[in-house]
Amino acid sequence: MDRLLKNAIQTRQKLEMIxxxxxxxxxxxxIRVLGINKNIVKAFCFSRQKIRTFKTENILSIGPVRHKRMGA
Known part of the structure; x- marks a missing residue:
């Protein structure tokens, strides 16, 4: 997960998280990850429209945003 988060910071990639x-x-x-500090992820949350902090131990699933296909 650390590699994914660090890569998302560098590429400004949006991630989908449970x-x-x-x-x-x-x-x-x-989310868009802004920084990682020990076991805390600082990110912009598009759901809340503000910067939030998340405990890594509470992240159940995380990965690149999956785009839904039109008509599928």
Missing amino acids: YLDADNQSSHRI
């Missing part, structure tokens, strides 16, 4: 919040609720987020 995240477990403090209330144990999962959420789907689209």
